[in-house]
Amino acid sequence: MSSRKPSNSRQQADEVTSSVATTAVTEQEASDLLTAEELHAEHEQRKEDQKGRIEATDRELLLHLLYQMVLIRRFEEKAAEAYSLGKIGGFCHLYIGQEAVAVGAISAIRPDDYVITSYRDHGHALAKGMSAEEIMAELYGKAGGCSAGKGGSMHLFDASVNFLGGHAIVGGQIPLATGIAFATKYRNEDKVTLCFFGEAAVNQGSFNESLNMAQLWKLPCVYICENNQYGMGTSLARAMSLQDIARKACAYGMASEFVDGMDVLAVREATLRAVERARTESLPTLLEVRTYRYMGHSMSDPGNYRTRAEIERYQQRDPIKLLSASMREKGLLDDETMKQIEQRVHEEIERAVRFAEESPLPAPEELYTDVYANPIKS
Amino acid sequence: MPLITMREALNQALREEMRRDESVFLMGEEVGAYEGAYKVSRGLLAEFGPKRVIDTPISELGFAGLGVGAAMVGLRPVIEFMTFNFSILATDQIINSAAKMLYMSGGQFKIPIVFRGPNGSAYQVSSQHSQALESWYAHFPGLKVVMPSTPADAKGLLKSAIRDDDPVIFMEQERMYGMKGEVPEDEDFIIPLGVADIKREGTDVTIVARSLMVPVALRAAEELEKEGISCEVIDPRTIRPLDIETIVNSVKKTNRVVIAEESHPFCGVGAEISAEIIERAFDYLDAPPRRVSGADAPMPYAKNLEALAIPDVQRIVAAVREVTYTA
Ligand SMILES: Cc1ncc(C[n+]2csc(CCOP(=O)(O)OP(=O)(O)O)c2C)c(N)n1
Numbered sequence: 098m099s100s101r102k103p104s105n106s107r108q109q110a111d112e113v114t115s116s117v118a119t120t121a122v123t124e125q126e127a128s129d130l131l132t133a134e135e136l137h138a139e140h141e142q143r144k145e146d147q148k149g150r151i152e153a154t155d156r157e158l159l160l161h162l163l164y165q166m167v168l169i170r171r172f173e174e175k176a177a178e179a180y181s182l183g184k185i186g187g188f189c190h191l192y193i194g195q196e197a198v199a200v201g202a203i204s205a206i207r208p209d210d211y212v213i214t215s216y217r218d219h220g221h222a223l224a225k226g227m228s229a230e231e232i233m234a235e236l237y238g239k240a241g242g243c244s245a246g247k248g249g250s251m252h253l254f255d256a257s258v259n260f261l262g263g264h265a266i267v268g269g270q271i272p273l274a275t276g277i278a279f280a281t282k283y284r285n286e287d288k289v290t291l292c293f294f295g296e297a298a299v300n301q302g303s304f305n306e307s308l309n310m311a312q313l314w315k316l317p318c319v320y321i322c323e324n325n326q327y328g329m330g331t332s333l334a335r336a337m338s339l340q341d342i343a344r345k346a347c348a349y350g351m352a353s354e355f356v357d358g359m360d361v362l363a364v365r366e367a368t369l370r371a372v373e374r375a376r377t378e379s380l381p382t383l384l385e386v387r388t389y390r391y392m393g394h395s396m397s398d399p400g401n402y403r404t405r406a407e408i409e410r411y412q413q414r415d416p417i418k419l420l421s422a423s424m425r426e427k428g429l430l431d432d433e434t435m436k437q438i439e440q441r442v443h444e445e446i447e448r449a450v451r452f453a454e455e456s457p458l459p460a461p462e463e464l465y466t467d468v469y470a471n472p473i474k475s
Numbered sequence: 476m477p478l479i480t481m482r483e484a485l486n487q488a489l490r491e492e493m494r495r496d497e498s499v500f501l502m503g504e505e506v507g508a509y510e511g512a513y514k515v516s517r518g519l520l521a522e523f524g525p526k527r528v529i530d531t532p533i534s535e536l537g538f539a540g541l542g543v544g545a546a547m548v549g550l551r552p553v554i555e556f557m558t559f560n561f562s563i564l565a566t567d568q569i570i571n572s573a574a575k576m577l578y579m580s581g582g583q584f585k586i587p588i589v590f591r592g593p594n595g596s597a598y599q600v601s602s603q604h605s606q607a608l609e610s611w612y613a614h615f616p617g618l619k620v621v622m623p624s625t626p627a628d629a630k631g632l633l634k635s636a637i638r639d640d641d642p643v644i645f646m647e648q649e650r651m652y653g654m655k656g657e658v659p660e661d662e663d664f665i666i667p668l669g670v671a672d673i674k675r676e677g678t679d680v681t682i683v684a685r686s687l688m689v690p691v692a693l694r695a696a697e698e699l700e701k702e703g704i705s706c707e708v709i710d711p712r713t714i715r716p717l718d719i720e721t722i723v724n725s726v727k728k729t730n731r732v733v734i735a736e737e738s739h740p741f742c743g744v745g746a747e748i749s750a751e752i753i754e755r756a757f758d759y760l761d762a763p764p765r766r767v768s769g770a771d772a773p774m775p776y777a778k779n780l781e782a783l784a785i786p787d788v789q790r791i792v793a794a795v796r797e798v799t800y801t802a
């Protein structure tokens with residue numbers, strides 16, 4: 098059932114399956130075998146592919162997608178800066194490089210649909226319409242944060258936009274998403290649940306148990322595996338016996354697609370198909386979205402398990418660069434518009450930082466609130 | 476009042492709450508067509524249909540987490556573990572998701588869910604199927620832990636647990652499903668969580684017991700009465716939050732305490748109760764608190780060894796004699 102396979106895909110994966118016991122260096126070499134010329138040719142090809150999709154897409158929507166991707170990129174850069182200044186603590190997992198996944202997928206759903214994801218959640222939260230102010234304040238551990246300063250970077254929540262978290266146990270959100278979809282079906286609502294997770298979560302039992310139940314009970318859930326090819330420092334090839342993740346859906350008789358996660362429109366279109374299947378037929382789908390993270394696993398990861406060159410090769414495939422280039426070639430974007438987007442994003446992020454700086458710390462008595470919804474004095 | 480079994484009392488509670496609230500559903504292994512491994516859900520599939528009485532694959536982590544997700548958006552799941560031994564596979568979703576969701580979302584997502592099933596020793600099923608896990612769950616803020624010891628308590632407490640907006644670990648006992656007791660038929664009969672019950676009044680020694688140990692402690696109290704020792708038997712019923720006031724008040728009266736439990740002693744609920752008593756009523760104690768716990772060994776299969784592993788009347792009697800210096 099897997100369909101299109103862009104060239105940053107799996108022919109390489111097959112070539113590295115024997116590298117399990119080899120050193121990190123050989124693996125870095127093996128993880129992306131394209132030369133500079135091949136990369137250039139690939140970029141040209143992808144623009145051509147994307148331009149086809151652009152024609153079918155409204156310009157306002159294209160600008161919106163571009164805006165959101167830029168917003169996430171700049172938000173994350175700001176978060177990195179604030180982290181290095183000591184204003185943000187703990188684990189902070191950035192989404193730079195993966196923006197097209199959250200933005201493309203979430204553009205395919207309605208505001209009343211549900212989104213749930215892992216700890217790498219800033220991008221999804223922004224794309225679902227959460228305020229940058231409240232997210233930044235949460236990263237700062239402030240009372241004005243979306244989770245009142247109790248969750249932090251990994252636990253963003255906003256009931257008002259049906260953003261159901263930020264979950265920090267790898268694979269933990271997959272059963273939760275299955276339950277959310279179960280509940281919407283139970284109540285005969287036509288809402289859809291999008292569940293995002295990394296490729297390392299596919300190795301968890303929660304993935305197997307959830308996908309089995311979702312197909313068995315025909316639950317309207319779209320499982321979106323963001324395959325950025327690393328779980329912390331462990332490459333896919335070192336952790337997964339069958340790396341063709343989309344194909345694993347056949348173990349459940351579930352529909353699936355392999356998607357180029359650097360093309361925001363490809364992600365959107367695949368998600369639209371899956372959402373349609375969920376909404377009208379109440380059936381789940383597994384999407385494997387191939388992407389890449391440019392930064393370390395978290396802010397504390399120097400990334401010694403891969404080369405600078407590998408990262409740069411992926412940056413050639415940057416989702417923002419790709420969309421803006423294809424839009425320019427189609428005459429849908431000029432310098433002025435791009436400048437305006439950057440300016441608006443800049444202002445939104447400055448507001449977010451100001452809000453976070455000015456927001457008070459949580460009051461000490463908040464330590465013991467929200468432990469129980471119905472507290473019982475003992 | 477009708478005399479019914481623990482199993483029937485639990486069944487009534489489930490039936491009444493499912494009639495009362497459409498958002499309550501029952502999910503677990505063999506709860507539907509098989510009517511429950513211990514027949515607690517007898518007749519429920521017939522009355523409520525497969526939408527609300529759902530047989531699951533053997534996927535404890537998955538269906539526990541599914542329940543938590545459904546609770547996040549407003550349903551009130553009752554998740555049955557065939558036994559709590561298998562809840563061990565679901566602890567990530569119980570402890571990391573259910574217990575913490577309200578807190579880490581800054582109060583936005585409450586989790587009104589009940590995880591229930593038999594806990595503690597069964598008959599000759601050896602180590603993996605015979606263990607009391609309450610101290611695990613009671614450790615975590617965000618969870619409530621309930622352990623009824625009579626059919627009436629089981630019914631009233633399960634109804635409260637289902638209506639409660641927090642995750643409740645509701646621990647039944649495999650050996651007690653057939654135990655009979657008087658149970659009110661009134662649909663509004665509930666017993667609030669967090670309130671201990673004095674199962675027998677007395678003046679000389681307090682015995683704190685829960686679940687299977689309550690009937691054992693009551694028999695011990697009868698034996699001791701013949702010797703002129705008056706025991707007060709307190710059943711906390713809810714382990715978290717613990718009604719320590721009632722226990723401490725009793726100890727202040729009797730000045731002696733024995734804590735009986737099926738579970739292993741180390742880091743157990745009995746240890747916690749003992750510590751609380753020492754902190755709150757040290758000056759009232761005429762003897763050190765004494766625990767009578769399950770063996771500090773996995774549960775054996777052989778009948779004679781199994782009997783040695785679980786506290787019985789004689790061991791509780793002996794402990795009472797120790798704290799009353801009548802041994
Ligand atoms: C159950 C569990 N094991 C280990 C960890 C530590 N950990 C956090 S993220 C991570 C890697 C996950 O990789 P992936 O699922 O691919 O997501 P990505 O970080 O690439 O977005 C690990 C091992 C954890 N949080 N939970």
Ligand SMILES: Cc1ncc(C[n+]2csc(CCOP(=O)(O)OP(=O)(O)O)c2C)c(N)n1
Pocket residue numbers: 504533535557561564
């Ligand atoms: C994790 C867990 N959940 C539930 C049970 C209770 N249980 C024991 S056997 C069984 C059915 C297993 O069926 P299958 O794997 O097909 O093996 P079979 O008994 O048919 O040989 C169940 C539900 C258990 N032992 N372990």
Ligand SMILES: [Mg+2]
Pocket residue numbers: 295296297323324325326327328329
């Ligand atoms: Mg990954």
Ligand SMILES: [Mg+2]
Pocket residue numbers: none
């Ligand atoms: Mg079989």
